[in-house]
Structures are given as C-alpha cells and as structure tokens.
Amino acid sequence: MTIVKAPKRAPQHTGPTAAPGAATLVDHKRKARFRRGLLCLALIAIAFVMLVPFLWMIITSLRPPSELGMANPPLIPGELQWSNYSDALKAAPFATYARNSFIIAISHTVLNLVMASMAGYALARLKFRGSTLIMGAFIAALMIPTYTKIVPEFLIVRFMPFFGGNDAFGQGGIGWLDSWWALIIPGAVTPFAVFLFRQFYASVPVELAEAARLDGVSEFGIYARIITPQIKPAIATVALLTFESSWNNFLWPLLVTSSDNLRVIQVGLSVFQNENTTQWSLLMAGTALATLPMVALFLLGQRYFVDGFTHAGIK
C-alpha cells in the first residue's frame, strides 16, 4: 500500500508571513493581468488605427463646405451638415445603383456558393481521372492577374452567340454587353472559392460519408445534407468575400455597361468627382451609405468569417 501524503496547504492569508509559493502565485497572476492589460491596450490602439479612416469618412460627410477649406478644421464639425446625405442621394439615382449592386452581389454569392462548393466537393471527395490536373488548373487560375483577363473576358461577353443581336458566330450585335448577363455570369464562380471549399471538404472525416453511403444516401445527398453542413465557416467566408468583392467592383461593371440603369453603386459614387474637383462631403456621405451593407454583413458573420480565415490560412 502506498501512502500518499497530502501536500501542505498554503496559508490562506497573504500577509508578510505568507509562504513563498503563495507569493509566486500572486506574482504570476499579477504578471498575467499586466500582460493582459498591455495586450488590451495594444488591441485598442490597433482597433483605433483601423477605425480612423471610417471616423474620418463619417466626420467629413457631416462637414459644411467652409470647414473643408480650413487648414486645421475642428475634429467635430461646428455644425453637423446632415443635408449632405440627402444631397448625395439626390445627386444620382442611388436607389437604382444600390439595387443593381445588391442583385449582382447576391447572384454572385449564391452562384459561387452552389457551384464552387460542388466543384470543391468533387475535387476533395470523388475519385476521377484528371482530378489532380483540374485542381492544379484551379490553383494556376488563382495566379492570373485580374487585369490580364479583362480583354479576353470582354471579348467572350461581346461575341456571345445568340445574344444581343449576335448570330451563331457571335457577329452582328453586342452579345452580353450592357446586360445583366455581362454583370453576373463572368464573375460568378471564382477559383479561390473552389480551392477553399476543396480544402474544407478534405478536412471532414471520411467516416461520415461512408456511414451515409451505407445508409443508402445518394452522393448528392451526402454532399448537400451530410458534409456541407459541417463546413459552415467556409460557406460564411466564401459568401462574405464574394459579396464584398462583388459589391466593391468598379472596373468590370463600368466596362461592360453604358446604360445608367445598369450602373452599380461604386460607379455611381464617381458622380461626385471629376478630373478637376471633388465634392468631398457628398462623396463621403455616399461612401458611408455604400459601406453600410458590408459593415452589417461583417458584424453578422464575423465568427464564421474568422474561423474560415483561420482554417484556410489566409489573411
């Protein structure tokens, strides 16, 4: 029989006669609290630095024109010019622009989630000839700079057969130009989303799918009902990134549209700028309004979003 002596208990009081072990514990706690305090201060400072551009945007959006001309304007505007917001909304059909941006961003998000997740699932879980090559092609596609794709993509859209007055050879009309097709289809599925989904699907235990297969669940059922619900962070990440890039896209919508009723909010914001002058207060008011949906979306999905980034190793 082994007798284990109880360890000597540290005295409860922490006065001058306190045992050395207790003092170490207190020191340790104090140090931990100090380190935590320092960390909090550093995080508050970083958060403040990140917030400054947004604060500057909001403050500028409320300034009267006279303050914009001051060398050292007051931090808080002397008179809050809320009318900048209504003036900005009157300057252009922002309701139409916002509607268009929403339609495009939602369409891109839904299409990307559906198509890229199916592609990612197939590449991660289905064995078929050429899958490695296809995965390699997706990774290679990630490395192609956006601007090098613009002219070829534009030509594909322009010469799309049977659309916009084009014949079977893509001649005679304008194809998808100046239409919803051009705004939605070319950016609908991104290789990054396929890659991200593939990584997540590959990390889900194979046993789940095998058990479902034994229970007679179809392959689509396994994808849709068993495995995909396990990768919510990936879904949130892809949804948010797709929505954000689509909402903020400026160049492509500008290139493929010429009608005002198809223009998007980022193009709309340019009404406050010309080569020579910028109406800063109105531009900032418009930008603040355009930023709101993205901020709301991030606040709603930030837990999944951070999980997704951590899992995919991106920042």
Next chain:
Amino acid sequence: MTLTRRSFLSAVGISSVALSAAACSGPTAGSGPATVATGKLSGQVSLLTPIFEGAAGKALLEQKLIPAFQKTHPDVSFKVDYVNYSALNEKLTTGLAGGTVADVLMLGVGWIPPFAAKGVLAELPAEFADGQGFHPRVLDPSRHEGKLYALPAVLDTRFVAYRKDIFEEAGITAPPQNWEELRGIAKELTRSSGGRISRAGIDAFSIDLRQGWEYALFANGGKLFDETGRKVLFNQREGVEALEFLAGLIKDGSTAFDFRSEAGKPLQLQTGNAAMALVNNAHFMTIQQQSPELIKEGKIGTFLLKNTTEAMFQGGTLASVSARSKNPDAAQTFVRYLASPEVILHTCEYRGSVPAISALASSDYVKNNDFVRFAVDNLDKSVSEGGTPAWMEIRDTIKAAVEEALTGKATAQEALDRLADTANDAIGRLQ
C-alpha cells in the same frame, strides 16, 4: 517594362484593335480628305465622355447641350457613356478590341496620335479648324501627320500660383525670371519647425509628377519627341536639367517629396503652407468655394515657369469621331457643336477649364476667373504633352522615372535614360 493595369490594357487593346480597325474602318477613315457633312441628320449617336461624369456635368449635357443640338437636328438621338479619366483608357481599349466603340470619343491631349495612327479615329474636314477662332497653338494636339482628327472641347493648363502677401512680407516685388531666382526665392520663403517644413517655398508635387516634370522640360526649351514622334528627345540636356531642378528644390529644403496637397484637404497654397505652387487652372474654383477671401483680397498671383523659355503646360479634352461610326455625319456635326463657342463656354464654366477660343476672353466667365484669364492670355506660350503614336504606352511609365530621380534612387540622367529605353521599345513596336 513593369506590367501595370493601364500599360497592359493599352498594349493588348491597341494592338488587337489595329487589325479590326483596318478591316472595319468606316466611311470617313482612310483615303481622301474628309468632307463636311451636309443634308438632314438622323439616327443615334453614341458618345463616350470623361468630362461630363459628375451629377452637374450630366445635367449640363443631357438637359442643356444635347437638347440645344436637337433643336437643329431633331431626328438625332444620343446614348451617352460616362466614364472618368482614370478608367477612360480601359473603356476605350476594351471597346475597341470588341468593336463596340462609340461614335464620338472624347480623349485627352496626347491621345490623338496613338489612336489616329491605328485607324481608330476618322479624319475631320480641315475647315473645322478655321472660322471658330481657335488659337492656332491649341490645335496642335488635335493633329496627326498634318491631318485634323479632333477639336478641343476644353483646355486644362498648368502654371505657377503664388501668395502675394507672403512675397510682399519678404519684400519680393516680382515673380522669378528663371530657375535660379525661383530656387532662391523658394529657399528664402521656406519656414521649418522641428525639422519639418511648416511653410514650403514651393509646392511642386501636388500636380501629377509626369506633368510637373514635362512642364519644367518645356520651360527649359525642351521637347519630349522630335517632329516625327519617333525620336526620343526628353533625355537630352533640357530634360535632365528640368528633373534636376525639381530634385534641387528638395535638396534646398524648399519642399519635400511628400509635401503636397492631400486629397480631401485644401491646397497648401490656400492655407499659406506654401508660398508658391504648380497649379491647375481648375484650382481657382476650389479656392473660390473654400477660401473666397484670398481672391477678394487679391492674395493669389500667377506666373509662368521660365528658365530659357516662358511656357504654359496645356492639357485638355478633345472631341473626335470614331472611324467605325455607323453615323459619321451626325457624329461629325456633333463634334463641331461640342467645340462651338457657346458649348465650350458652358463646359468650361462647369469644370473651371480654359476655353480654346480667343473670342471667349471677353466673356464674364473668363473675366471673373483669374486663373482662366491668365491661361487665356498666355495661350501662345502653351505646350502640350504627347506627340508620338506610342504615347499611351509611354505616359504611364514617366511618373516612376521622375519619382526615382526625386527620391534619389537614380540620378536624373539615369532615370531618363532608362525611360528613354522604354520609350524606344514602345516606338520600335510601331508599324
């Protein structure tokens, strides 16, 4: 050459359009002199414009200028595509590659030779240059190989503005007559506190770096290219001295590379943080809106940069007709309308720009705008950038070379020699 968004699109787009332009050129392109459109006009005219893009500009174009044109030509309708200068090249390039270019194109100064050389633009009747009262010098950027391809809609000039009150305080009675004097005055008027410039002698870098150096080059009697547009001249003595002059201002401590008027903040000259500044004529509107007292009290003066030659930098926007226009007669007539005195005046008022027509010097707009009046009075000294069919590939690489020299990463000669190599490569690719 570094691959940038613009350089890539310029290279791909312009080269891909060369073939299609040759195959699909419109009725006014190519052989024979252009003729003036006569007869009744009808159909749709599409317009690509970078100068009516703001809300006020859109209202001016669609509610005033186009309806006035349609009073004379009621059967002509318009489809306007608004774009700003930052994306104009991309819009044009993709449109050209896809064969969807607008009937009327509004382009920047320096853009005519590249697009005309590729057969993208239709020649305009020579008589369009006469009779409207254009100052002869402002039509230079509208021509390529002696033919007229565009008409100036608005001009945007660069010169030097200075604070008269700061000059007077220092007992300086006249603007500098050459760079040596300018550097001396700038140094004298500079104030520093805590190792930082609190008042710069000159704010030289708030305008585009490319344009700033080109302006100094012109004021030193230099040229970018020879008459044929095939030989680089900018790395000769005049260009090197111009770049050294700008770098010298930094060395003197009269300014700093990062000393400039930040976007969204008032001009350094306006706040008294700079005694002199290279400015655009449109800055007058900004000062008028934000600091009207400076104008009322007559505190802002202007002068032309001069070393060996008194020069004014001339930029602007030109209107031209696409060689592939399906409605060339209406397009041509509309271009002439855009360059008519009343339209030019309205457009200039909206943008704070300079009219290219001498007769408008007596208008209230010119009389009441000190910068515009100064520019109109000095149109005979204006010099434009560009001058080579390879300009679109060269223009975006200039800024980096100027920056290299100003930040001390290379001497002026080294930076300009490297730039000349890039320019020669681009010129060598011309057909």
